[in-house]
Structure formats: structure tokens, C-alpha cells
Amino acid sequence: MLDIDTFSHFIEDNNLIEKKDRIVLGVSGGADSICLLHTLSRIQKALEIRLFVVHINHGIRGEEASRDENYVKKFCEKLDICFFSFHYDIPRIAKDLKLSEEEAGRKMRYEAFESVSKDIALKEGLDYNKIKIAVAHNKNDNAETILHNLSRGSGISGLKGILVRNKNIIRPLLAFSRDEIEDYLKRNSIDYMTDSTNLENDYTRNILRNEVFPVLEKNVNSNVINNFYKSSKIAAEADEFFESSAIKFCEKNLKIKDKYEFLLDKEALLNESHIISTYIIRYTLRKVLKSKELGI
Structure with missing residues (x-):
């Protein structure tokens, strides 16, 4: 079960956060990232850490994207946490760089995270590598990544799935499933936004999430x-x-x-x-x- 104790223990066991760290969070407004923001906000005083939220508007979902941005902004205001928003025309960027929209979106997200991290480091006189970037990948994302890699003929390296830490990028929710995350939000009466594109099977990851894994859980192994x-x-x-x-x-x-x-x-x-x-x-x-x- 996901609670503050299990969350804190996972962070400690994997040395993800040190006292007085500065942490840049990618927050879309979905269940995973809202959960990450809320859990980190509950331990920030004890760890003497500072949080900085980055939200990306990909220029794809119109009013729905604006709704998500406003929700995250208000959530941050309620918690008294710094909020940064970036607007990109991902379809155009994808076309210009000859990337899929999924790849272009990921590229611009991490560029935004790095931009904010460097600004914080400069303003506070810190080493850029000391700024942590926290993203909300979970157990389900890990499973989807492994199966995707396996389907492409990956070796052992690809079967590792998503790393809990990669340099200054940390994933404090990686040990928890999507069900556990949604249960945490329900127990704490926290709303979250739903990205309608996650329900569409336009991307390989969505097909794995919406079609393949439900079949595996139902017919092969529920665990x-x-x-x-x-x-x-x-x-x-x-x-x-x-x-x-x-x-x-x-x-x-x-x-x-x-x-x-x-x-x-x-x-x-x-x-x-x-x-x-x-x-x-x-x-x-x-x-x-x-x-x-x-x-x-």
C-alpha cells in the first residue's frame, strides 16, 4: 500500500533524496504526478527540501490542456509551491525534427526540466547536478516499458525497465502500482485530471496499457x-x-x-x-x- 511511510522508506532505501535538496517535479495533472507532488509536499519539511513544479502544455488537447494547467497551478498555490508552465507546439516540433509526437513531447519535457534546474542552480549558487528532477513513473509504466523492449528484441539491459534513478532524474513512485496511486488519492480526497489521449490506442504504450496488460492480468496472472x-x-x-x-x-x-x-x-x-x-x-x-x- 502507498502511504507516507512506504513512500519515505523507498526514497531512503534508494538514496533518492538528501536533506536540503532542490527538486524539480514534472506534473501533468494526472493521477501519478499529482500523487508525487502531494507525497513530496508532505515530507518536504522533514527533509528541508524545496519543490519546483514544471507543467508542460503540449499544444495538442485544446481546452482540456488548459484545464489541466489551471488545475496544477491552483494545486501548487494551495501547497505554496513554485509553479512553472511551458507551452510548446508539439505537432510542429515533431514534424520539424522528424520525430513522433510522443518522442517530441518527451524531448521538450526534459528540456524544460533542465532549463528550470539550471535557473535554480544559477540563482542559488548550486551545482546543477545537485538539482533532482522527479518524474512519476510507476510499476505499470515499468511493465509496459519492459514488454515494449522485449517485443523489439531487447537484451538484458532493456529488461531492466525504468531505472529508479538515472543521474539526477529520480522516480520515487516506481515501486507502486497505478491502483495503489489512485487508492492513495482516494483516501486523501484528492482530485486529478484525466488525459483523454491516454484512452486512445494511437501509441504503442497505450495499446499495451489498454489492451495487452488487461488480458494478461485476466487470463494469465493477476499479479x-x-x-x-x-x-x-x-x-x-x-x-x-x-x-x-x-x-x-x-x-x-x-x-x-x-x-x-x-x-x-x-x-x-x-x-x-x-x-x-x-x-x-x-x-x-x-x-x-x-x-x-x-x-x-
Whole structure:
């Protein structure tokens, strides 16, 4: 069950927030983000943290989008929390950048989060990396991501699902399901907005959410969301082990001369298992090309 105790313990167990942190929250007005805002507001005094809410109007849903923005703004005023809103023409941006609207929306959201974070860091004389960005992904989002990755032929890395922390991005609700979040809001008499586009099956994620997982829960296992979460943690441990093994191997057997030339001990590589070798090659190419993201 989601309550302040379980929420606080998850944050503490995963070292997501430190005392006096500045936290930028992405709040759409939906159940997940409103829950995140409310729970963080209840612990902000004890942790001496400051919250800054960022809301994005994607320029897609007309009056419904304005309704959501006004709701979040008033919610923040009630809690005495700083509110920032950004307006983007996502359809146009998607067309200009040759991205899907979903991809363009995500790109602009994180650019807005980073913009506010940098402004806070500048005004308060803080290191930008000390500003946390909190987003409201939950167990259901994690399961949808894993199944989507699996359907595309992902390896172990993709089966990790959504990371609870990625640099300065934190996900304090990742251990809780959508049902638990809605139950929390109901128990606390908190309203939230519903994005009508989430009910449409225009995006792969919506198809998984609205059609695939309900069938799995009804006909395969009613605990499928929790089971995906458990499996993602196992995959994360395996990925960490293989990555660590690759790094140790490369520390002994890899010499990089420049971005065009490197030496890798062939005999030592052939003595490793196929999966470790794959991680070694991927790590080597990341080091040589100085690329943090490399899909192999």
C-alpha cells in the first residue's frame, strides 16, 4: 500500500533524496504526478527540501490542456509551491525534427526540466547536478516499458525497465502500482485530471496499457505488474554484474591510443563467455567512441 511511510522508506532505501535538496517535479495533472507532488509536499519539511513544479502544455488537447494547467497551478498555490508552465507546439516540433509526437513531447519535457534546474542552480549558487528532477513513473509504466523492449528484441539491459534513478532524474513512485496511486488519492480526497489521449490506442504504450496488460492480468496472472517489477530488478542485477565484469576485463586488457585505434587482447576475449564478450565489446566501443548510449 502507498502511504507516507512506504513512500519515505523507498526514497531512503534508494538514496533518492538528501536533506536540503532542490527538486524539480514534472506534473501533468494526472493521477501519478499529482500523487508525487502531494507525497513530496508532505515530507518536504522533514527533509528541508524545496519543490519546483514544471507543467508542460503540449499544444495538442485544446481546452482540456488548459484545464489541466489551471488545475496544477491552483494545486501548487494551495501547497505554496513554485509553479512553472511551458507551452510548446508539439505537432510542429515533431514534424520539424522528424520525430513522433510522443518522442517530441518527451524531448521538450526534459528540456524544460533542465532549463528550470539550471535557473535554480544559477540563482542559488548550486551545482546543477545537485538539482533532482522527479518524474512519476510507476510499476505499470515499468511493465509496459519492459514488454515494449522485449517485443523489439531487447537484451538484458532493456529488461531492466525504468531505472529508479538515472543521474539526477529520480522516480520515487516506481515501486507502486497505478491502483495503489489512485487508492492513495482516494483516501486523501484528492482530485486529478484525466488525459483523454491516454484512452486512445494511437501509441504503442497505450495499446499495451489498454489492451495487452488487461488480458494478461485476466487470463494469465493477476499479479503480472508486480511480477514484471520483480523480474526487472533481477535483470538489473544481472546487467550490473556483466557490466562490472566487462569493466574489470577492459582495465586489464584494453589500451586506447586514440578514437581510431585501440588494442584489445584477443586471446583473453576468446576465453570469456559469449555474453561477457558482448558486454566487453559494447563497453570498449563506448569508451573509444565516447558514447554513453550504444545499442548492441
